[in-house]
Amino acid sequence: MKIEYFHASKFGSGEKLAGEFKRLMSERGITVNIHHMRDVKPKNLPAADLYVFSSPGRLGKPPIYVRRFLQGVDLAPGSRYAILNTQGAAGVNKKGELPTDEELSKYRQMLPIMRKILDGKGLHFVASEVIDVFDLKGPMEEGWEDKVEAFVERVL
Ligand SMILES: Cc1cc2nc3c(=O)[nH]c(=O)nc-3n(C[C@H](O)[C@H](O)[C@H](O)COP(=O)(O)O)c2cc1C
Known part of the structure; x- marks a missing residue:
C-alpha cells in the first residue's frame, strides 16, 4: 500500500503531524510520501491507494493556495482520500470570554x-481528524500523537 500526503504547514505543526503519520504507517509496512502543497502541481499526482490532505486555517478557511491546489486535483473518481488538519485552539478573548459554538464554527470551515x-x-x-494548535505556532494539543494513531487505524 502506498500513501501520498500533501500538507500546507507554515509554522511546523502540520509537518510534525505528517512525520508522525509516516512513522506510524512505516511501522505497519506502508510507504508514505510527504509533500508540501507549494512544491507540487495538483495535476498528475502520483498513483496511490490513499491521498491525505492537510491544511491549517486562515480566516475560517484553508489558505487560498490550498483551495486552489484541491480544485486542481485531477484524480479518478472513487480515489480514496483522508484529511488531517490543524486548527487554532479556542482561547478566551480580551474580555475573558470563550467563543460561542457559532463563532467557533465560523472560524473552522476548513474541513x-x-x-x-x-x-x-x-x-x-475515508476519514478526518483535526489537531488543535495553541498560539498559532504551537504547541499542539496534549495527546496529539494518540489522535494521529487513531486516525491511522481509521484510514487502514
Ligand atoms: C493569519 C492567521 C490566521 C489564522 N486563522 C485561523 C482560522 O481562521 N481558524 C483556525 O482554526 N486557525 C487559524 N489560524 C491558526 C492556524 O490554523 C495555525 O497557525 C496552524 O494550524 C498551525 O499549523 P502549522 O504550524 O502547520 O502552520 C490562523 C493563523 C494565522 C497565522
Missing part, C-alpha cells in the same frame, strides 16, 4: 470547504 471540493470531484472520503 467542510475541503470536503466540498474533493467530494465534488467524486473522490471517496
Whole structure:
C-alpha cells in the first residue's frame, strides 16, 4: 500500500503531524510520501491507494493556495482520500470570554470547504481528524500523537 500526503504547514505543526503519520504507517509496512502543497502541481499526482490532505486555517478557511491546489486535483473518481488538519485552539478573548459554538464554527470551515471540493470531484472520503494548535505556532494539543494513531487505524 502506498500513501501520498500533501500538507500546507507554515509554522511546523502540520509537518510534525505528517512525520508522525509516516512513522506510524512505516511501522505497519506502508510507504508514505510527504509533500508540501507549494512544491507540487495538483495535476498528475502520483498513483496511490490513499491521498491525505492537510491544511491549517486562515480566516475560517484553508489558505487560498490550498483551495486552489484541491480544485486542481485531477484524480479518478472513487480515489480514496483522508484529511488531517490543524486548527487554532479556542482561547478566551480580551474580555475573558470563550467563543460561542457559532463563532467557533465560523472560524473552522476548513474541513467542510475541503470536503466540498474533493467530494465534488467524486473522490471517496475515508476519514478526518483535526489537531488543535495553541498560539498559532504551537504547541499542539496534549495527546496529539494518540489522535494521529487513531486516525491511522481509521484510514487502514
Ligand atoms: C493569519 C492567521 C490566521 C489564522 N486563522 C485561523 C482560522 O481562521 N481558524 C483556525 O482554526 N486557525 C487559524 N489560524 C491558526 C492556524 O490554523 C495555525 O497557525 C496552524 O494550524 C498551525 O499549523 P502549522 O504550524 O502547520 O502552520 C490562523 C493563523 C494565522 C497565522
